[in-house]
Amino acid sequence: MAAKRTRGTKPAARPAAPARVRPTMKTIPQRVSTRPSTRMETFPNPHPGRDYEIEIEIPEFTCLCPMTAQPDFAVMRITYIPNDVCVELKSLRNYLWTYREQGAFHEDVTNRIADDLIRLLAPRWLDIEAEFQMRGGIATTVRVSHGGAE
Numbered sequence: 001m002a003a004k005r006t007r008g009t010k011p012a013a014r015p016a017a018p019a020r021v022r023p024t025m026k027t028i029p030q031r032v033s034t035r036p037s038t039r040m041e042t043f044p045n046p047h048p049g050r051d052y053e054i055e056i057e058i059p060e061f062t063c064l065c066p067m068t069a070q071p072d073f074a075v076m077r078i079t080y081i082p083n084d085v086c087v088e089l090k091s092l093r094n095y096l097w098t099y100r101e102q103g104a105f106h107e108d109v110t111n112r113i114a115d116d117l118i119r120l121l122a123p124r125w126l127d128i129e130a131e132f133q134m135r136g137g138i139a140t141t142v143r144v145s146h147g148g149a150e
Contacts, residue, residue: 036097040120042085051124054086055079061096061130066103073133074106078117080126081147087121106132110142118146 125147
């Protein structure tokens with residue numbers, strides 16, 4: 001039921017509609033690939049004067065066994081203290097995808113990834129741990145460290 005109005009009064013103002021919120025998601029730049037790539041990218045360390053750890057977990061790392069060509073699955077953790085640059089995560093993901101079709105022993109693949117990251121980042125400290133799932137009753141964990149955490 002509408003409220004009664006007396007002569008000469010204005011109707012009650014309607015509440016203002018909420019301002020329309022613009023989405024914050026940006027469009028993906030054309031240069032961001034969704035395909036395997038050996039090229040990793042970096043960005044400047046936003047806090048080069050401070051030691052802080054960056055930990056990246058890759059729960060679905062995959063490579064091939066060089067003996068049987070069967071897939072090997074691992075949870076990989078990359079932890080590092082950046083120096084001048086940090087690794088861009090999409091490019092790291094695309095780099096790690098290149099191992100899906102490569103035959104490599106667990107020890108070799110973990111060390112190759114460490115070597116590539118050390119060459120790219122020159123970190124103050126880096127540690128990679130790859131926990132490969134059990135196959136034939138044996139699970140393998142490979143750890144590679146570089147530098148010294150202070």
